[in-house]
Amino acid sequence: MTSNERVVVIGTGLAGVRLARRLGELGTPASLIGEEEHRPYNRVLLAEVLAGRYSPEVIALPAPAELRRGRVTGIDRAERTVTCADGSVIAYDRLVLATGSNPVLPPLRGLFTEDHQLPEGVHAFRTMDDCLGLSKAVRPGVKAVVIGGGLLGVSA
Ligand SMILES: Cc1cc2nc3c(=O)[nH]c(=O)nc-3n(C[C@H](O)[C@H](O)[C@H](O)COP(=O)(O)OP(=O)(O)OC[C@H]3O[C@@H](n4cnc5c(N)ncnc54)[C@H](O)[C@@H]3O)c2cc1C
Incomplete structure (x- = not known):
């Protein structure tokens, strides 16, 4: 890779940042594109934010200068461009997909709304938005049920 190549990295998780x-x-400065509204953060520490031990600012990652917010919706490999949801087109010489993973939501009857969204009061635990939504929803007197007894379920 040479310093005048345009590198575009999709995904502002730990790997991309x-x-x-x-x-x-x-x-070789790279352009980093991420869809999450928040400043890039260390996802591994989200449980600490949920527990109230850290504020979201504490787990923020030092981001590179060229950071764009947006969801990449298309890649044109012939033209070597990516397109974002807002219609902007970004050219690259090298493209890196650091887009992570999605939570596995089990196919439980009644779990999803008709348009396949989680209904109000049901949360996944994967992103800062999930974490802030959960923090807001859970207060003394509210009964919570956690499905999934792995590391994240137990810490949640
Ligand atoms: C609470 C919690 C604790 C965890 N603890 C650990 C741990 O202790 N050890 C461990 O190894 N792993 C842990 N994990 C797993 C952890 O998610 C990964 O190790 C790590 O976050 C992976 O980083 P990543 O950069 O590859 O992906 P991610 O962190 O998933 O980041 C990918 C980013 O790409 C963005 N993206 C995806 N598609 C697009 C698109 N089309 N356009 C723009 N942006 C896009 C996503 O929104 C996301 O911000 C934990 C996960 C959670 C939720």
């Missing part, structure tokens, strides 16, 4: 920062240090 660390890669973009490292490329910047090596003299």
Whole structure:
């Protein structure tokens, strides 16, 4: 990779942010594109935010200078461009997909609304938005049921 190549990294999780920062240090600044509204953060520490031990600012990641907010909706490999939901088109020489994963939502009857969304009062636990939504919903006197007894379920 040379310093005048345009590198575009999709995904502002730990992987995307660390890669973009490292490329910047090596003299190849990368454009980082992420769909989440929040400043990039360390997802691994979300349970601490949910527990009230850390504020969201504490788990923010130092982001590289070239950070764009938006959801990438298309890639044109022939033209070497990506398109974002707002219609903007970004050219690249090298493209990195650091788009992580989605929570597995079990196919339980009654879990989803007709348009396949989670109904009010049901939350996944994956993003800062999930975490803030859960923090708001859970207060003394509210009964919560956690489905999933792995690391995240137990810590939640
Ligand atoms: C509460 C919690 C605790 C965890 N603890 C651990 C742990 O202790 N150890 C461990 O190894 N793992 C842990 N994990 C798993 C953790 O998610 C991953 O290890 C880590 O976050 C993966 O980082 P990533 O950058 O690959 O992906 P992600 O963190 O998933 O980041 C991907 C980003 O890409 C964005 N994105 C996706 N598609 C698009 C698109 N089309 N356009 C723009 N942006 C897009 C997503 O919105 C997201 O912000 C934990 C997960 C959670 C939720």
